[in-house]
Amino acid sequence: MSDHRIELIVNGRRHAAIVDARSSLGEFLREALGYTGTHLACEHGVCGACTVRVDGMAVRACLMLAVQADGCAVVTVEGLAAADGTLHPVQQALKDNFGLQCGFCTPGVAITLAAVTENNPAVTVEEMEQAMSGHICRCTGYQGIRRAIRQLAGQLAGQLAGESAGGGHEHE
Ligand code: FES
Ligand code: FES
Numbered sequence: 001m002s003d004h005r006i007e008l009i010v011n012g013r014r015h016a017a018i019v020d021a022r023s024s025l026g027e028f029l030r031e032a033l034g035y036t037g038t039h040l041a042c043e044h045g046v047c048g049a050c051t052v053r054v055d056g057m058a059v060r061a062c063l064m065l066a067v068q069a070d071g072c073a074v075v076t077v078e079g080l081a082a083a084d085g086t087l088h089p090v091q092q093a094l095k096d097n098f099g100l101q102c103g104f105c106t107p108g109v110a111i112t113l114a115a116v117t118e119n120n121p122a123v124t125v126e127e128m129e130q131a132m133s134g135h136i137c138r139c140t141g142y143q144g145i146r147r148a149i150r151q152l153a154g155q156l157a158g159q160l161a162g163e164s165a166g167g168g169h170e171h172e
Helices: 025-032 089-096 106-119 125-134 143-165
Strands: 003-010 013-020 051-054 057-060 073-075
Touching: 013 025, 025 051, 051 106, 057 106, 089 106, 089 143, 106 125, 106 143, 125 143
Parallel strands: 003 073
Antiparallel strands: 003 013, 051 057, 051 073
């Protein structure tokens, strides 16, 4: 066994820990830090349930070692909503459109959609659907998720139109 000291920020909070070199980021987040919203299922990169953001990018927490996250900023599903409890637009869209049933896949779906919409506000419905190809949902048949994607695309288009009409100023 080989232990390493790492420091990282998770959902805005700094954590320092000693981790086994073989521990995945997903195991570390769940078992050492208690962020159990990150779900582990296949644990070999297929299902997407474990997806978290690392320095803004959506990554499979089962395929990344905890030591590789040293110095990184990680966001899990627990960090998506605002501090006052206001849901992230992606969470709200999934809720509005019954985009979840058991919810097992939902943290990963929400994290990926948050990453693609924040990294590219001009993202298309097709690109968001393509991003969903990395997520296996056992429950919904994907129709609710696709409705949520269309809602998000409409909101993003409205924001972009508002920004170009208003000279690109932020509204908040
Ligand atoms: S648990 Fe990581 S992709 Fe399935
Ligand atoms: S909502 Fe049950 S696995 Fe997707």
